[in-house]
Amino acid sequence: MKIVLTGSLGHISRPLAQQLLAAGHRVTVISHSAARAKEIRALGATPAIGRISDEAFLTTTFTGADAVYLMITNTNDDQDIFAAGHRQATIYAQAVLTAGVQHVVNLSSVGANLGPEVGALYIYHIIEDVLTHALASTATLTFLRPTGMFYNLLGSLPSIKRDHAIYTNNSVTKRGSWVAPIDIVPIAAQALTTPRPGVTHQYIASDERSYQEIAALLGRALNLPDLRAIQIDDATMTRNLLASGLPQTFTTQYVKMLAYERDSDFYADYRAHHPVLGPTKLADFSQTVARAYHQL
Numbered sequence: 001m002k003i004v005l006t007g008s009l010g011h012i013s014r015p016l017a018q019q020l021l022a023a024g025h026r027v028t029v030i031s032h033s034a035a036r037a038k039e040i041r042a043l044g045a046t047p048a049i050g051r052i053s054d055e056a057f058l059t060t061t062f063t064g065a066d067a068v069y070l071m072i073t074n075t076n077d078d079q080d081i082f083a084a085g086h087r088q089a090t091i092y093a094q095a096v097l098t099a100g101v102q103h104v105v106n107l108s109s110v111g112a113n114l115g116p117e118v119g120a121l122y123i124y125h126i127i128e129d130v131l132t133h134a135l136a137s138t139a140t141l142t143f144l145r146p147t148g149m150f151y152n153l154l155g156s157l158p159s160i161k162r163d164h165a166i167y168t169n170n171s172v173t174k175r176g177s178w179v180a181p182i183d184i185v186p187i188a189a190q191a192l193t194t195p196r197p198g199v200t201h202q203y204i205a206s207d208e209r210s211y212q213e214i215a216a217l218l219g220r221a222l223n224l225p226d227l228r229a230i231q232i233d234d235a236t237m238t239r240n241l242l243a244s245g246l247p248q249t250f251t252t253q254y255v256k257m258l259a260y261e262r263d264s265d266f267y268a269d270y271r272a273h274h275p276v277l278g279p280t281k282l283a284d285f286s287q288t289v290a291r292a293y294h295q296l
């Protein structure tokens with residue numbers, strides 16, 4: 001098959017390209033950095049250098065493809081993250097329609113079933129909605145809904161170093177669901193190469209742990225037995241994120257998302273369609289955190 005991947009050589013798209021190429025597919029990888037072309041070619045894939053906001057570029061790149069993998073990047077900086085999500089989904093939908101692509105896999109997220117009450121994750125509801133309305137009659141559509149990426153925890157490294165603490169306005173005792181990007185790869189590959197008919201939604205997860213359990217795991221890996229997960233209030237979380245340089249709109253919606261997880265049954269739909277957990281565990285990832293910690 002001829003398959004086009006957005007997401008450049010990122011956490012998911014690099015190993016996804018490698019798996020698809022090893023299975024004999026022809027793969028084009030979209031990057032917005034010309035410097036990446038050489039590395040993409042070295043994998044055996046075809047580079048397509050351009051921006052995912054450029055509909056004409058996408059249409060040309062998608063033409064002749066059997067399947068495309070669509071993800072969003074960099075909406076965090078936008079004044080209105082939901083308008084940015086709507087805009088990007090509309091561009092994707094139009095390019096897929098004009099190019100006549102038959103199979104679409106979208107990297108969505110846990111929380112995409114919910115409304116504006118879920119804060120930042122509402123962007124995925126909007127994107128799923130736009131793509132479904134525009135494409136459901138002409139293409140198969142698979143929405144992959146991974147849970148929280150393991151690598152989000154790297155954002156806590158500065159406070160781990162400074163205070164031996166992971167701060168969150170989420171609950172520190174409720175179990176959350178987490179995913180290793182590498183565990184998304186075989187599921188995305190299967191969705192691209194053997195798509196199910198119609199519109200499908202698929203949760204992807206690797207491990208289920210509370211912040212307290214994660215602090216204990218990381219405490220062992222980092223040799224910090226006093227490492228703790230500490231719940232802070234929404235206003236303090238907001239101040240901390242703004243101080244770390246995150247934009248205002250995204251921060252507001254991010255804090256709202258964690259508060260929703262804390263106060264509501266965020267995982268109800270995930271539980272109702274529970275995936276088989278992937279093989280990579282947070283205990284494995286704690287070694288990656290340890291390496292990053294010692295390089296700080």
Ligand SMILES: NC(=O)c1ccc[n+]([C@@H]2O[C@H](COP(=O)([O-])OP(=O)(O)OC[C@H]3O[C@@H](n4cnc5c(N)ncnc54)[C@H](OP(=O)(O)O)[C@@H]3O)[C@@H](O)[C@H]2O)c1
Pocket residue numbers: 006007008009010011012013030031032033036050051052053071072073074107108109110145146147148149152181
């Ligand atoms: N964090 C979470 O917990 C979570 C949960 C659920 C879903 N997700 C989704 O997962 C995504 C991240 O996936 P990932 O980790 O595989 O990605 P990633 O490693 O962040 O890689 C994305 C790559 O896309 C390329 N890119 C950025 N802007 C671009 C543009 N305007 N046009 C074309 N290419 C562009 C960049 O590479 P170049 O510089 O080479 O272009 C970047 O390295 C998030 O964006 C989110 O939508 C995240």
